Amino acid sequence: MSSPICQLCEVKSSAARHLSDKELEKMNNHCVQVSYKKGETIFKQGSFSTNITYLRSGLVKVHILGPEKEQIIKIAKAPSYLGIPTTIDEEINQYSATAIMDTNVCYIDIDTFKNFLLTNGNFSYQLVIDLCQEELASYTRCVNRAQKNAAGKIADALLFFKNEIFESSKFTLPLSREELGNLIDATRESVSRTIAELNNDGFIEVSGKHIEILREESLEIISRNG
DNA sequence: GCATTAACCACAG
DNA sequence: CTGTGGTTAATGC
Numbered sequence: 001m002s003s004p005i006c007q008l009c010e011v012k013s014s015a016a017r018h019l020s021d022k023e024l025e026k027m028n029n030h031c032v033q034v035s036y037k038k039g040e041t042i043f044k045q046g047s048f049s050t051n052i053t054y055l056r057s058g059l060v061k062v063h064i065l066g067p068e069k070e071q072i073i074k075i076a077k078a079p080s081y082l083g084i085p086t087t088i089d090e091e092i093n094q095y096s097a098t099a100i101m102d103t104n105v106c107y108i109d110i111d112t113f114k115n116f117l118l119t120n121g122n123f124s125y126q127l128v129i130d131l132c133q134e135e136l137a138s139y140t141r142c143v144n145r146a147q148k149n150a151a152g153k154i155a156d157a158l159l160f161f162k163n164e165i166f167e168s169s170k171f172t173l174p175l176s177r178e179e180l181g182n183l184i185d186a187t188r189e190s191v192s193r194t195i196a197e198l199n200n201d202g203f204i205e206v207s208g209k210h211i212e213i214l215r216e217e218s219l220e221i222i223s224r225n226g
Numbered sequence: 227g228c229a230t231t232a233a234c235c236a237c238a239g
Numbered sequence: 240c241t242g243t244g245g246t247t248a249a250t251g252c
Contacts, residue, residue: 150232177241187233192242208241 006031011056011079014130018122027116030109036099038174043083045096051107053082058103059165059174063182064095072175072183074141075100077165084131088114100174145185148223153184154194155223158204162213169216173209198222 006012006028007021019027033056036042043053045065055078062073062082073095076082086094087110117124144156157180161171173180177195178188186194198204203219205212213219 188241189234189243190232193232196242 009056013054013079013081013126015123015126018120018126019116020120023116023120027108027112030112031106033104033106036103036105038099038101038103040099040103042097042099042103042105043086043093045093047093049083049087049090049093051110052084052087052113053097054106054108055080055082056104056106058099058105059101060097060103061100061175061179061183062095062097070182071185072179074138075160075165075174075183078103081130084127150186150190150194151197152223152225153186154180154191154198155219157184158198158211158213159216159219159223161211162216169214170210170212173211 006016006024009016016024016027036058042060043049045063055076057078059078060076060082062076064071064073076097082097082105083093117127144153148156161173162169165171165174175183176188177191180186181188181191184191195204195206198219199206203213203215203222205214
């Protein structure tokens with residue numbers, strides 16, 4: 001745990017860029033920075049939510065324990081807020097956040113944060129924009145999960161990791177087969193099988209969690225048509 | 227009917 | 240935790 005210097009922060013949220021020096025100094029006095037190792041829980045569904053969580057670096061899975069099983073709602077990459085919906089007007093966390101790579105997080109005091117919302121229109125406006133983007137993205141994920149077949153969902157996920165997370169055709173999956181299934185709504189067996197097929201058909205090169213995407217265009221077609 | 231798809235089960239590595 | 244094979248239930252043509 002260490003004291004951040006918010007004024008000098010290189011990874012401010014787009015909202016926080018609208019804060020004045022004075023406000024940033026106030027933030028600095030009501031904020032702590034914590035590091036998490038891969039696998040550690042950042043906050044847990046059911047526990048008190050007392051701070052706004054801001055993801056400075058690393059990769060996190062956001063998940064909910066449903067009536068049947070664990071559902072991964074999304075993979076969150078830095079920089080982004082992690083817990084606004086579960087903190088701003090909820091006393092209890094409605095979902096969990098777990099680091100899937102080494103991760104660095106800032107906890108911002110909720111009252112300080114709310115005070116910015118009430119007094120700084122630009123800050124609030126930017127935050128609304130961010131939340132809207134996230135909500136739209138969430139609608140899209142919802143539709144895709146429900147309507148695409150297994151191959152389409154796997155292709156989606158692989159392209160997501162390539163384009164949005166690692167920005168490289170070659171990467172190491174930060175999730176187990178089971179977790180990937182929980183993310184795209186498929187069983188671990190389907191995930192294994194589909195990945196093996198994509199490998200056999202030469203679209204990707206697989207070795208355990210190491211993935212290389214060989215034919216991105218083909219994956220895009222599979223993503224669309226299944 | 228027949229084919230396809232994916233879940234469920236079981237077992238091996 | 241993974242990969243694979245057999246089985247089964249649902250759906251579509």
